[in-house]
Amino acid sequence: xxxxxxxxxxxxxxxxxxxxxxxxxxxxxxxxxxxxxxxxxxxxxxxxxxxxxxxxxxxxxxxxxxxxxxxxxxxxxxxxxxxxxxxxxxxxxxxxxxxxxxxxxxxxxxxxxxxxxxxxxxxxxxxxxxxxxxxxxxxxxxxxxxxxxxxxxxxxxxxxxxxxxxxxxxxxxxxxxxxxxxxxxxxxxxxxxxxxxxxxxxxxxxxxxxxxxxxxxxxxxxxxxxxxxxxxxxxxxxxxxxxxxxxxxxxxxxxxxxxxxxxxxxxxxxxxxxxxxxxxx
Numbered sequence: 001x002x003x004x005x006x007x008x009x010x011x012x013x014x015x016x017x018x019x020x021x022x023x024x025x026x027x028x029x030x031x032x033x034x035x036x037x038x039x040x041x042x043x044x045x046x047x048x049x050x051x052x053x054x055x056x057x058x059x060x061x062x063x064x065x066x067x068x069x070x071x072x073x074x075x076x077x078x079x080x081x082x083x084x085x086x087x088x089x090x091x092x093x094x095x096x097x098x099x100x101x102x103x104x105x106x107x108x109x110x111x112x113x114x115x116x117x118x119x120x121x122x123x124x125x126x127x128x129x130x131x132x133x134x135x136x137x138x139x140x141x142x143x144x145x146x147x148x149x150x151x152x153x154x155x156x157x158x159x160x161x162x163x164x165x166x167x168x169x170x171x172x173x174x175x176x177x178x179x180x181x182x183x184x185x186x187x188x189x190x191x192x193x194x195x196x197x198x199x200x201x202x203x204x205x206x207x208x209x210x211x212x213x214x215x216x217x218x219x220x221x222x223x224x225x226x227x228x229x230x231x232x233x234x235x236x237x238x239x240x241x242x243x244x245x246x247x248x249x250x251x252x253x254x255x256x257x258x259x260x261x262x263x264x265x266x267x268x269x270x271x272x273x274x275x276x277x278x279x280x281x
Contacts, residue, residue, distance in 0.1 A: 095278075
């Protein structure tokens with residue numbers, strides 16, 4: 001400050017440069033990593049979202065919903081493989097092995113009921129993260145090997161609580177009694193869904209116990225063992241690609257159009273593949 005005038009550098013800045021020179025670094029250039037990063041790794045960002053969801057004990061879609069509330073929008077919903085620890089790999093193998101053994105003792109894939117939910121964006125043309133606030137609707141569905149059993153649509157601002165999810169399971173069960181009575185009366189429906197906090201909350205466990213449902217074990221971070229992920233949503237995403245909707249009704253109509261365009265063996269193909277993928281694991 002004596003040489004170049006008052007305010008040229010404060011005490012903290014001088015101390016920082018002094019330590020740098022003492023380490024033998026006499027470069028006057030700014031370090032490449034200084035300041036905010038110019039790029040963000042998308043895979044790392046997705047991993048952070050998963051970690052936040054686990055830390056807060058909420059579904060990852062809830063984290064994404066709040067990101068939308070602050071103006072950050074993920075416009076391309078892709079599954080990103082999670083790096084499994086040795087314990088997770090062991091759990092993955094155990095569940096897959098038990099599935100194979102059980103099916104060999106007595107085929108039960110016809111008893112499986114899959115349940116899941118998905119965001120349907122109004123604009124399906126772009127990808128990445130954007131500041132633009134996009135509209136979307138949330139859809140939940142339940143399927144067996146024979147058909148789609150139940151489907152509900154929710155607005156963006158609707159929060160899917162354990163109580164609401166239990167209500168959806170109850171509605172699905174009522175429809176299942178009408179469409180596939182033999183599955184309910186003569187066999188035990190086997191529910192296959194993610195092990196998210198929403199699905200293992202007390203209201204859900206009580207509802208499943210009341211209905212007499214069995215829950216098929218599902219290892220963490222294993223979308224490859226969920227028919228909704230590797231089959232149903234995969235084909236739905238392909239169907240929606242490039243489409244734009246102006247309101248929720250158009251999005252719902254598109255979903256119904258997708259359902260109407262499926263072949264008779266569409267659902268059976270997805271659930272049968274579950275057994276084949278378990279063998280690969």
